[in-house]
Amino acid sequence: MVRHTQLTPLSLVGLSIAALLTFPLVYVTYSALTGDLSQAGQLWNTRLPELLTNTISLALGVSIVTLTLGVSTAWIITRYQFWGRAFWDWGFVLPLAIPSFVLAYVYTYLLDTAGPVEQSWQWITNSDTRIPSPYSFTGALVVMSLNTFPYVYLLARAAFQNFNLSFEEAAQATGATRSETFWRVSLPLIRPALMASMFLVVLYVVSDFGAVSLLRFQTFTYAIYQQITGRFDYQSAALLSLLLVAFALVFLFAERWFRKQSRFYQTSGRVRTATPKPCSIARALTINLSFLMIFTAAFGLPVFLLIQWTLTAWINGEIGTSFGTYIGNSVFLSATAATAALALGTPLAYLASRIPSTLHVACLQGAYIGYVLPGPVAALALLILFTDMIPILYGTVIVLILAYLIHYLPAGLQAMESALQQVNPNLEEAARNLGSKGIRTFMQITFPLVRKGFSAAWLLMFLLCMKELPATLLLRPIGFDTLAVRIWLEASEELYQLAAPPALLIVMLSIPAVFLLSKKNWQAG
Amino acid sequence: MKMIIQIDRKSYIVPYLSILLAFILLGLGSFKVGDLYAGESVIVYSGRAERLIKPVLDHFEKTTGTTVQLLTAGSTELVNRLRAEKTRTPADVFITNEAGALELARKLHLLQPITLPDIEKTIPQPFRAPDNSWIGLSGRMWVTVYNTTMVDPSSIHSLLDLATPTWKGKLAIPTANSEYLQAGASMVLAAKGEKTADAFLQGIRDNAGNEVYGKNRQIVDAVAKGKVSVGIVNHYYIFRHLSKDPQAPIAPLITDQDEGGMGSIMNVAGIGLTAHAKHLPAANQLITFLMSPTGQRMFAEINKEYPVNPAVSADPAVPPASSFRASTIPLTRLAELRDPIIQEIQRLGLR
Numbered sequence: 077m078v079r080h081t082q083l084t085p086l087s088l089v090g091l092s093i094a095a096l097l098t099f100p101l102v103y104v105t106y107s108a109l110t111g112d113l114s115q116a117g118q119l120w121n122t123r124l125p126e127l128l129t130n131t132i133s134l135a136l137g138v139s140i141v142t143l144t145l146g147v148s149t150a151w152i153i154t155r156y157q158f159w160g161r162a163f164w165d166w167g168f169v170l171p172l173a174i175p176s177f178v179l180a181y182v183y184t185y186l187l188d189t190a191g192p193v194e195q196s197w198q199w200i201t202n203s204d205t206r207i208p209s210p211y212s213f214t215g216a217l218v219v220m221s222l223n224t225f226p227y228v229y230l231l232a233r234a235a236f237q238n239f240n241l242s243f244e245e246a247a248q249a250t251g252a253t254r255s256e257t258f259w260r261v262s263l264p265l266i267r268p269a270l271m272a273s274m275f276l277v278v279l280y281v282v283s284d285f286g287a288v289s290l291l292r293f294q295t296f297t298y299a300i301y302q303q304i305t306g307r308f309d310y311q312s313a314a315l316l317s318l319l320l321v322a323f324a325l326v327f328l329f330a331e332r333w334f335r336k337q338s339r340f341y342q343t344s345g346r347v348r349t350a351t352p353k354p355c356s357i358a359r360a361l362t363i364n365l366s367f368l369m370i371f372t373a374a375f376g377l378p379v380f381l382l383i384q385w386t387l388t389a390w391i392n393g394e395i396g397t398s399f400g401t402y403i404g405n406s407v408f409l410s411a412t413a414a415t416a417a418l419a420l421g422t423p424l425a426y427l428a429s430r431i432p433s434t435l436h437v438a439c440l441q442g443a444y445i446g447y448v449l450p451g452p453v454a455a456l457a458l459l460i461l462f463t464d465m466i467p468i469l470y471g472t473v474i475v476l477i478l479a480y481l482i483h484y485l486p487a488g489l490q491a492m493e494s495a496l497q498q499v500n501p502n503l504e505e506a507a508r509n510l511g512s513k514g515i516r517t518f519m520q521i522t523f524p525l526v527r528k529g530f531s532a533a534w535l536l537m538f539l540l541c542m543k544e545l546p547a548t549l550l551l552r553p554i555g556f557d558t559l560a561v562r563i564w565l566e567a568s569e570e571l572y573q574l575a576a577p578p579a580l581l582i583v584m585l586s587i588p589a590v591f592l593l594s595k596k597n598w599q600a601g
Numbered sequence: 602m603k604m605i606i607q608i609d610r611k612s613y614i615v616p617y618l619s620i621l622l623a624f625i626l627l628g629l630g631s632f633k634v635g636d637l638y639a640g641e642s643v644i645v646y647s648g649r650a651e652r653l654i655k656p657v658l659d660h661f662e663k664t665t666g667t668t669v670q671l672l673t674a675g676s677t678e679l680v681n682r683l684r685a686e687k688t689r690t691p692a693d694v695f696i697t698n699e700a701g702a703l704e705l706a707r708k709l710h711l712l713q714p715i716t717l718p719d720i721e722k723t724i725p726q727p728f729r730a731p732d733n734s735w736i737g738l739s740g741r742m743w744v745t746v747y748n749t750t751m752v753d754p755s756s757i758h759s760l761l762d763l764a765t766p767t768w769k770g771k772l773a774i775p776t777a778n779s780e781y782l783q784a785g786a787s788m789v790l791a792a793k794g795e796k797t798a799d800a801f802l803q804g805i806r807d808n809a810g811n812e813v814y815g816k817n818r819q820i821v822d823a824v825a826k827g828k829v830s831v832g833i834v835n836h837y838y839i840f841r842h843l844s845k846d847p848q849a850p851i852a853p854l855i856t857d858q859d860e861g862g863m864g865s866i867m868n869v870a871g872i873g874l875t876a877h878a879k880h881l882p883a884a885n886q887l888i889t890f891l892m893s894p895t896g897q898r899m900f901a902e903i904n905k906e907y908p909v910n911p912a913v914s915a916d917p918a919v920p921p922a923s924s925f926r927a928s929t930i931p932l933t934r935l936a937e938l939r940d941p942i943i944q945e946i947q948r949l950g951l952r
Contacts, residue, residue, distance in 0.1 A: 184815065188814075188819070206811070209811065211813075211952065290815075292776065292778070292815075292952070302778075304678075304681060310681075456681070456685060459682070459685050459686070460685050463685065463686050463687065463689045467689050470686075470689065471691060549674055549678070550674075550678070550682065552672075554644060554670045554671075554672045554691060555670050555671065555672070565650070565651060565673055568675075571650075571652070574652075
């Protein structure tokens, strides 16, 4: 196979996109390293040990919980036939429709001192026992896990559905037990999907600011947010951000290395996928009960409370008339950003997977950094850059959309890249050998094969943008509020009943996207 | 049959560029809202809850015909934004929920003096900046709320009493992030010095234990239910609770009234004129309205706050301003004490 190494026009497009996306990082690095560096030493001694421990243990904890929840639910749903399966199949994707900060505020209400959970517990046990405070590691672990396990579920389910049963059969034919087959054949086979989902989950946890700030759990991003909103310390924020980026880079390279170790292509034309096996009534009941518990905690109960609060607000006549505008703004911004992200992401993902020269891979990796550069820091960097250099664009939605792109393109890129990797390059090669050139090969051969993966990427980015908070707060044009902004403004004023209607709207608007996402066969395994 | 798309080999750049261009035009075309209203509008950055400020601004729009464009965010966040935007800020005025942020903005040269003739007559001196670049609009007091069936109010004379071991396990306080806790502790620091402030913070930390709440409303709730006997909150939360449940066994307690005491802790929500305001006449018109009796009355009625204009009296539900003595520490001190007090709160490990 011929590897092009020269600078094609497409490489230039890729390079300029990567430059655009890494622009804020350059600025943040500059701010962190110029000026008084004694700050760094002080941070190192005071805040850093705690922040590092908290952030890493939360990321680890959430990984373990989400892997367990996601893989087991996906396995049961793809392998067993039971009453209710059709519902759970897409039901477990629904928690993705709830923004993490909404889940966090619901849980602070539920688990707080003298909250409903503690009161019922004390009533049941007839005692004065206290339940663990939600403002803790446990609180953050529960909320973040419930909020992100659908990522693992989605990718694991797609991988279980897609993989060739022959591998398992071969294992069993040679005498492996069922559990041996699962641990030594099935699980390793879906490792790329698991790594991809861990990537989404860990970076989501590390860069989340809404939930951890409501739960007052000190992670890097929360500390950074406090540095720039509660105090006036951009340099410390920039320094902490750089550390976070370094952490993410290590993680990125690890993920990439794992992916390289495990690249599987479909070998023959015939794929036999698993057919779900029927199971006993007792087992079906157990499955349904445990699924119901997970579902209630992650989606049912929060939505029930949101509906209840919305009704209260509605009865009290507290719902304003501007909701239409907020919906329009949210949808417009998210759809535009997702489309732009697809347009910008395609060349990057295509170049890196087909012509993996150092330059192309570096461009792709550069784009990934944005996911972990904390939202508030990237947003402030963009604000300063635009007011100084392109003031005509400042105060327009362009800046905000750029912030979304920088932060969420990586999430979509992951799915786009996986989809492109699933396409055997031999197919494109064959088309080229038959005389089909560049874009035509892409449109006729590659695109139809990756369309599902790309749609999934669009939906994912749309969903994430709907829920975005810190950049929207900082960069929205005057008079241009989104649903997420409304929730935040009302919730931070203790007005749960007024925060509930926009929260419920985000959930409702996200459900169709989430539903489509669950129907798509994610080509990520 | 699939459609066969004939595209020239190099033309893939064209769709990309046109998509990008379309986005740029879209953004430019539709959302430079600020420029559309130039001349007859005033752009407001506000750190106050919209519910508390919007009705007043709406009334201003209706009576004057001047359009108000409102951007709500955190007060401190907006100071940072003003600082980053420098001369290019679209904001004409800056409204906050406390005086500290306004004074910080002034110190960073983000504000300019308001030159309205009536200002010194209407706003008493403690409630405005030395150079009049910001003025207070409404006062809120940081007070003790107590359960009337559990506490004899004569046992508490000072806010500092709440830090004594008597109240162990009986006190509820706001979280370390609360601006009101920070401002309150700053006032203690300014009035009584570092040692007393430290002892106060440690005392309330130990007495409160787990009873640390994110919301003032929850503190009032906990006191009303008898979970704790006392709490520290902004005064209007007590009256809001009482207006919903007049039978609740709670009452406000205004402390530190003894001769030589520090006085009750008063902070103001206020407004500043930005250094690079582009719509000066409209901004002045808005400020004039907000300190006029009409505007001031709205603050008193909707928010149950204390109007700063002495010509307007507080809502009959709250204790009249003449019935207590407020701390004499100038509010401008809040700005300089903010960073030290946050560091102290973090060092002592308040939750």
